Amino acid sequence: MVQPLLEVKDLTTEFVSPRGIVKAVDNLSFTIAPGETLGIVGESGSGKSATALSLLRLIAPPGRISAGTLLFEGEDLLRKSEREMRDVRGKSIAMVFQQVMTALDPVHRVGEQIMDVLRVHLRMSPQQARERAIEILGAVRMPSPEQVMRRFPHELSGGMRQRAMIAIALACRPKLLIADEITTALDVTVQAQILDLLDDIRREFNLAMLFISHDLAVIARVCDRIGVMYAGRMVEYTDKYRLFETNMHPYTNALLEAVPRRKEDELRPIAGSVPELSSLPSGCSFHPRCSRMEPSCTREAPQLREWEPDHWAACHFPRQSVPVAQPA
Amino acid sequence: MSTMVATRPRLEQGTTALQVTELVKEFNLSGLPWPGQRKTVLRAVGGVSFDVPQGTTLGLVGESGCGKSTTARLVAKLLPATSGRVLFQGEDILAASGARMRSVRQSIQMVFQDPFSSLNPRKRVADILDRPLVLHSGLSKRQRLERSVELLETVGLNGDHMVRFSHEMSGGQCQRVAIARALAPGPALLIADEPLSALDVSIQAQILNLLVSLKSQRQFSMIFISHDLRAVEYAADEVAVMYAGRIVEQGPAVETFNDPLHPYTQMLRAAIPEANPRADRPAIRMQGEPFTPINPPPGCCFASRCALATSECHQSQPPLEVKIPGRTAACFKV
Amino acid sequence: MSASLPASISPSGPGHSGAVLARAPRARLRLRMVALPNRLATLGAAIVALGLVMAILAPVLARYDPYQIDVVHRLQGPSAAHWFGTDTLGRDALSRIIFGARTTFEVSVGAVILGGAAGIPLGLLSGYFGRLVDATIMRLMDAIMAFPGLLLAIALAASLGGGLVSIYVAIAVSTIPHYARLARSVTLTQKARDYVSAAQVVGESNFSILFREIVPNCLGPLLVALTLDFAHAILIESSLSFLGLGFSPPTASWGLMLREVSPFLELQPWEAIFPGLAIFLTIFGFNLLGDGLRDVFDPRHYEL
Numbered sequence: 028m029v030q031p032l033l034e035v036k037d038l039t040t041e042f043v044s045p046r047g048i049v050k051a052v053d054n055l056s057f058t059i060a061p062g063e064t065l066g067i068v069g070e071s072g073s074g075k076s077a078t079a080l081s082l083l084r085l086i087a088p089p090g091r092i093s094a095g096t097l098l099f100e101g102e103d104l105l106r107k108s109e110r111e112m113r114d115v116r117g118k119s120i121a122m123v124f125q126q127v128m129t130a131l132d133p134v135h136r137v138g139e140q141i142m143d144v145l146r147v148h149l150r151m152s153p154q155q156a157r158e159r160a161i162e163i164l165g166a167v168r169m170p171s172p173e174q175v176m177r178r179f180p181h182e183l184s185g186g187m188r189q190r191a192m193i194a195i196a197l198a199c200r201p202k203l204l205i206a207d208e209i210t211t212a213l214d215v216t217v218q219a220q221i222l223d224l225l226d227d228i229r230r231e232f233n234l235a236m237l238f239i240s241h242d243l244a245v246i247a248r249v250c251d252r253i254g255v256m257y258a259g260r261m262v263e264y265t266d267k268y269r270l271f272e273t274n275m276h277p278y279t280n281a282l283l284e285a286v287p288r289r290k291e292d293e294l295r296p297i298a299g300s301v302p303e304l305s306s307l308p309s310g311c312s313f314h315p316r317c318s319r320m321e322p323s324c325t326r327e328a329p330q331l332r333e334w335e336p337d338h339w340a341a342c343h344f345p346r347q348s349v350p351v352a353q354p355a
Numbered sequence: 356m357s358t359m360v361a362t363r364p365r366l367e368q369g370t371t372a373l374q375v376t377e378l379v380k381e382f383n384l385s386g387l388p389w390p391g392q393r394k395t396v397l398r399a400v401g402g403v404s405f406d407v408p409q410g411t412t413l414g415l416v417g418e419s420g421c422g423k424s425t426t427a428r429l430v431a432k433l434l435p436a437t438s439g440r441v442l443f444q445g446e447d448i449l450a451a452s453g454a455r456m457r458s459v460r461q462s463i464q465m466v467f468q469d470p471f472s473s474l475n476p477r478k479r480v481a482d483i484l485d486r487p488l489v490l491h492s493g494l495s496k497r498q499r500l501e502r503s504v505e506l507l508e509t510v511g512l513n514g515d516h517m518v519r520f521s522h523e524m525s526g527g528q529c530q531r532v533a534i535a536r537a538l539a540p541g542p543a544l545l546i547a548d549e550p551l552s553a554l555d556v557s558i559q560a561q562i563l564n565l566l567v568s569l570k571s572q573r574q575f576s577m578i579f580i581s582h583d584l585r586a587v588e589y590a591a592d593e594v595a596v597m598y599a600g601r602i603v604e605q606g607p608a609v610e611t612f613n614d615p616l617h618p619y620t621q622m623l624r625a626a627i628p629e630a631n632p633r634a635d636r637p638a639i640r641m642q643g644e645p646f647t648p649i650n651p652p653p654g655c656c657f658a659s660r661c662a663l664a665t666s667e668c669h670q671s672q673p674p675l676e677v678k679i680p681g682r683t684a685a686c687f688k689v
Numbered sequence: 690m691s692a693s694l695p696a697s698i699s700p701s702g703p704g705h706s707g708a709v710l711a712r713a714p715r716a717r718l719r720l721r722m723v724a725l726p727n728r729l730a731t732l733g734a735a736i737v738a739l740g741l742v743m744a745i746l747a748p749v750l751a752r753y754d755p756y757q758i759d760v761v762h763r764l765q766g767p768s769a770a771h772w773f774g775t776d777t778l779g780r781d782a783l784s785r786i787i788f789g790a791r792t793t794f795e796v797s798v799g800a801v802i803l804g805g806a807a808g809i810p811l812g813l814l815s816g817y818f819g820r821l822v823d824a825t826i827m828r829l830m831d832a833i834m835a836f837p838g839l840l841l842a843i844a845l846a847a848s849l850g851g852g853l854v855s856i857y858v859a860i861a862v863s864t865i866p867h868y869a870r871l872a873r874s875v876t877l878t879q880k881a882r883d884y885v886s887a888a889q890v891v892g893e894s895n896f897s898i899l900f901r902e903i904v905p906n907c908l909g910p911l912l913v914a915l916t917l918d919f920a921h922a923i924l925i926e927s928s929l930s931f932l933g934l935g936f937s938p939p940t941a942s943w944g945l946m947l948r949e950v951s952p953f954l955e956l957q958p959w960e961a962i963f964p965g966l967a968i969f970l971t972i973f974g975f976n977l978l979g980d981g982l983r984d985v986f987d988p989r990h991y992e993l
Contacts, residue, residue: 070555184644185419214418215582219626219641241556244628267632283630285560287589294589296560300525316557433886460892473883477905487891536887 030101031058032202032235033082038095040074040081046305051077051090053259056331059203064229064236066250066267068243068282070301074259075239079207082237083116099203118148121196123189125208130192131180137164137191138176144198160198166231167194168224186217190224197232205237210245222248243282247271255279258302258312261331264339275334275345277317311343319344371442372544372576373407373430378439380425384649398648399425401600402439404675407544407593412570412577414591414608416584416623420647422600423580424468427548430578431465432456444543461491464537466566468549470529474521480507480532481517487539506535510565527558534565538573545570546578551586563590584623588612596620599648599656602675606682616684619657655686663688730981736974743790753781755788755941764957773963777949778939782960786967788941793971796853797922800860801915804922808865809911812872817880817899827873830866838863842925846934856935860925864918871914875907909986913979920975927968943968 040052052074059065069075080086082097084104097104104115116122124130132140141160145151151159157176164172167190180188189209196204206225210218222245228234238249246253246267253270255263255278263276274280284295299316302308308315314324324343331341340346380400385393400422407413415423428434430441432448441449448459467473474483484503488494494502504514510531521529530550537545547566551559567590570577579590587594588608596604596617604617615621625637643660655661658668667687675685743750753771759779767774773782815826833841842859849855879885880903888898929935930944931951938945943964950960 070557184646186644214645215584215626216418216622216641217644219628219637222628223636223641242628243556244630247630247632247634248628271630271632282556285557286630287560287563287585288630289588294560294564296564297557298561300527300558301555428886431886431890433889457892457894460890463890465887465890467883467887469883473887475884475888475902475906486888486893490892533887536891540891 032061032100033059034098036096038081038097039093040077040086041091041093043089044305049304050259051304052081055261057254057264059235059237061235062233063252064238064250066238066246066253067256068240068246068253069256070241072258072301072304073256075256076207079122079205079237079239082205083120083122084112117144118199119201120203120205121201122205123192123196123209125211131188133180136176137178137180141195141198144195148199163194163198166228185213186220189213189221197228200232203235203237207239225249258307259304260341262341264331265337269338275338275340276342277319278313370409371406372409372444374442375430376404376440378403378426378429378441379437380429380434381437396650398600398651400429401648401651403602405595405602405605407576407578409576410574411592412579412590414587414594415578415580415597416587416594417597418582418645420645421597423597424548427546427578427580431463431546461540462543464540464542465546465548466533466537466550469553470526470533471521473533474529476521480519483532484536484539487536491540506539509538510535526554527561530554530562542575544576548580551581566590584612584627599646599651601656601685603657604684610682616678616682616689617686618661618663729977733974733977733981736970737978740790740971741794743787744794747787747791751784751787753784755780755784756939764953767959774959776960777953782963785941785946786963789943789946792936792940792942793923793926796856796926797919799857800922801918803857803861804864805868805915807861808868809872812869813876813899815869816873816876817903826869830869834866839925839928842929843932843934846929856926856929859929860922872907872911875910876903879903879906913983913986916975916982917979920972923968923971
């Protein structure tokens, strides 16, 4: 087995709110091998974005990482000083966000923003940085990179801005790219182009990726392995084929059933609503919405267990012969 | 259905609920006139025509800036149209007077994209549902209260929700309240403008099913607007695909989805990722981005992104014409 | 209910008790509205309350008649008899400050109400109707704003002559554009929200949409602005009085007190310190309170 690039163990991130301490990420573990893409899928409040921010230690008060280890290339990121962390961010681990317009600096040209990263992290000369920036813009399939260098973010279309963000993230050739809902705000035809681009750059840069999305179909398109999160916990974790074809957790199954595919297929919604982290149901957080709910589910929270080789699920009754989510 | 507002006679099946002809909306972006200033016009809706037969659902689908939401707002008369005609049950509502329009309002209702924004944050659900009943039902206070609770039950909520504010509910619950409010006056036409896109995946299906089942129970007509071709195919009988302010293809939902005619619809169809890790990569090469038609070019707006485009496409606008019986497309190459 | 839907689209899954959930957050919200979110705001409220008590109970609190001249004991320093000393005419400074609170609150309340009553409706109309209404009102406001606020107040006060009414008008006019612009911007924000469109679709009249739907949502920011403007009004009144354009002697006004002792500043500094401190503290109090209210009305406070 290859040494994992990133190994997250028992990560817990809490937020202090007026209603008490809320666990946005609860005892989360996963690994990412070099060059591998892990997808994390979940709905609002599932903790997927908090996970991304935790990895870069960008959780701001009133939030904090209260437990766990984040081993990146064997070193625990949680033990690094803030100064060392700044070097990790952008250089070894880069992140791309959904809100491109707020993530790009509106008063600086795209070229300057890429060059800044290169000069700070790699101490390049202006000339070197410029050449490298144009090269990176070409790598993200930006039409006419030289011209885009001189553009301000507001002069670019939505898809080009997202490419510019990816270019900034890739500037220092990071080993891990965290992509948090990066295609959510895009139109489908533009999304398709960005997903194609991600395929290409993963290969060219031998990039490992943590790809976060609420859309299982996008995840299926991009990722090698997938973790499904619900209410701050990982409920299923395996490779993409098992997840889509022989999934164990009722939530995963129900998510797949709840997306319209063809007109003939009946749409089976998941009953109830996504729980608030401040008032989680007892036992298994999913039990009020679950079709396989048994009395024990209300009492005891299931742990993530490896039921089959490399197939993890947090459920007391994983993949029984029950067809799929019956309406509650 | 004893609980429905049944005061308004319903039209027979087969008649047209809504007939939209050559609807145009231009926004003048140049501000106050100034000597020597060039006029900048955003042609958000550039001559759109469609019918909604009584009791059916028309899906309007397209990407951002294609004019689908503007079309909805024009039909609901939330925006004044630049030109065109909107016949609702045979009456031209664009020409209707203010007083007449207020009574037509009863029959055209709307559900919006953002469920939190579409409910007044300072009002309880009871107050929100009461207003349309005050304006249109002529019921007593107690009857209105009972009707409000019935409406909540119709959308899958209950009387407990009457005292809540929008910030005390989830997005899905707020959207249900918004639907109940739209049902309150007993509409003949419901316009649902991206009713799913602000909701969690697991909630979208609930709302989609709710709208579809309410429509068949109450027999109103519906315009269902979405950027999601899959949701439109599921909800609609007929679908109109919009690009840059125009309808580029129109036809029965299932056929349009399975066998798109227009190159843009084909691209849109191919761009939808499938929830299947073994699915093939889209065969169609995507290029370019949807654009907002500011000072639109003379030819086909899609020509710049189209693999089939020739010089003809850049010069003149292809008309929306019948290509297969029952299906129309605006393309020279189909 | 005859129109029952499939159970699959019922939103409340098992284990959710709607009634309980419905009431709890509201009670909490109300609690938070009462208990201001931070200590500074509470301090501000306390300072303002103290000033208000001083103003209301002035005749009870003051040990001397603030207008009683005692030339023999003029310009005395703080002593057991006169805690804050006496002024140029031998009047007790503490009593004058206490009575000055009356003047100050009268003026600020009057001017803020007058300015708000004129400015806020203008801004609401401007923001809601837009186009020509907006253009007309806002150009008028621009014209007023072309003059620096204090300068305009001075000019108005000078041309209207001294006295309470002219001070009201001077302060009010100079603040109208401020209210109008604020009311316009909050109206525009609210107008863009879909609940306004929804009210239109339901068939509400413009009047109803503006006053039933939009105005309640604008009250928060407007109330904050009004609170902060008490401070502003106090400052202008003090400035006017100091410049001799506000209250005329012998009225007990903090600004006027500063003016009266200004020739003796080097001789008897405390005579200026106490009224100055009174002005400073009151303004400080209103500002803290305003900032606190801003936090309370911030919708983000409802969440979490």
